[in-house]
Amino acid sequence: MHRRLRVILGKKSLVISTTCSEFCSYSKFDLNYADDLGCTHFHVACEYGWEDVVQKFLELGQDPNLLVQRTGNSPLYLALSHNKREVSRLLLKHGADPNVANKDGRTALHVLGENYWNSPNMEMIFELKKKLKPGQVDARDKLGNTPLHLAVPSHSTNAKLVVQALLQIGSNPNVANDEGLTPMHIICKRRCNDGLWELFWNISDDMKQPVSLDVRDKLGNTPLHYALKYKNLDMIELLLRNGADPNTVDEEGLTPLHIISKNDIFCYWARIFTNKEFHPLMQIDARDKLGRTPLQLAVANLLPNMSELWKRLSVYK
Template structure:
């Protein structure tokens, strides 16, 4: 078997020159173990074993090489493979160390192998030997969580402590064992080790800050797993809820950036009160944001309501002079199941708090202006319903529109075009319905957004795609749109596309068009027809707006020498892009 090993795949793995799939590697280990092969240490010229050696066990355990072990299946369990390797590398009096300073003892601790760890310790292994690269101790590795075998790892941690392992050790990132417990993904109800360490650690360990300024409590709250039990445990042993990290973030700031905080805030307030640790609701990060600002930014309605009901100031301002309402007004919470703006006003009304609804930021912008510039008609309605002053409102400038209108992550280009066009018209409709009168400058700003985002229909594109080259209707293309039903609008895509602008505005409001946008069903069309249809719809929904303003400008350019009806007939045959040019020409003529 030793002769076989010299040329075997296992030796190639040992040398790092061969990386099999998980399945192949597992079968190879089964074969080697059945043959009874045991590794023999390499020796120096004096016949003493060499412990500076990178083995197949190191390769299998390294995180950076985990991809080759898991190549066959991302869910393949590496623990049995590590155990099989320990059957081969069974000299527990020799602790092989690789070039990174990771030893076989470290691997045993990391993978919760209590029996292997015990054998090392019984043969005199130092329980505090550090990984050279990271400074992690065996306890750090044992407490770093993995849901699949955490109970085994907890036994290893207790075993290490029984053999004198230092519970106060800090790694190269400045992290203690409590940091590891705070950050890991252990089951939320299992907090026993927090209290075990509290008894053994020096006073103050619970508030030690790592090199980024984070305490164990900072690391506990953003976990993907439910952090409620860990947060309670850390607060119970005296964690300070008000310490800030290098970014100025307290644990409350971090909770406010989470989603799904059901129960976490209640636990936070309750335990902090019991421990007589007053919570600083107005603590500010490096940008001047309070936890309430961050709750507004992340659309976390649970955090928002909880903070308000526990005394957070709804009018606090950050370094940009923005209140939480400014942040709510400018952010699109399209996926939120709860309207954060409505909740904000409702909660403050119940608490009898006055919201500075027309507060201006450092650039002089009100929440209403931000809602308009970010094309959020629902937010505009909510702000106006709650007392925003429309009489002093100033329409946002085109440069601010340009700064904010960007596609969502993974949003398709044509979906983005449809969204911008429909929301622009919905915003104009919303303001006009509330009594705001756009002037020529406002209208040109809207038109400029259309031009900048290439929302104009080209003269021949739609006709070429919709009709055959010989002028006859392309039956195949017509059939495609006839089969696509827009259920919420109650008509087919074919019918919608054929509507005249005045017919469309009677059938559906711009706000409804934005809400029931057909962009998702348009994807069923061929690419060329898809783009033509999208731009045609952008043209149609904005047609009345462009036509009205172009008529005024055209009359001005002709010095009112032509009858209005004549001007309207001329304009009727022009595309929106041409109407935009007429409005621009009128502006230049007036200078």
């Protein structure tokens, strides 16, 4: 057997035959060589998209769910990770289980959620849904992230299409990861609004899974806190217009008004927070855990224009 090419599979490597044709010379299942990490020729064929080779292995009785021992990656996981769609479909046809998680807790759907740099694999998301067990749409990895968590950080058009598909197959927009972050928290950490918010909001509403806007993460931050901290200007107004609470406090006792008192984009904050539609219930004298009001923070941060904001707010109280 020729073993002239070293291929890298994550943190593992396997010396294999140079060409696909050399694989095709195998006629027995027990010639499926495995290295000391448990990575086999079958795994490599799946990763490289050698459909004929994969078909031959399966015909000879190869288990389509054989895991790489070191990582727990399944053949389906490897094929999807490298956007090998035909091999992925072939594996599913022969009984590959998309519910299997690797040692990082990631499933096939996590792969599709994260690999948004590839052409969007919308059809495969819907194909996997047919074989998912109840609740597996929101399967969590070891960090508590669902496939939806992995898809929302990107600004790419492909990622938006993946988010759309995940929501349409029933992904819960309110699941929190181990840090307490929901997909909406992550969206609000982005510095621009490229339409993902509207897509996220509208589809979730259509699927009768409305987005929770005041969920707090492990640090007490709501999506509005993050939109302010990351100066995501469009999101601030969108959140307030859709009912986000302007008085929620984080673990330091900071409200949104405390946060804007640390920033220098006064004109924008003033326009939003003095709007009669938003401010009636704002607690402009709320104190953080150190006893500081927003005004005191503004003075401490040398933002004299903030006094004008308080004047405008007091007019409407």
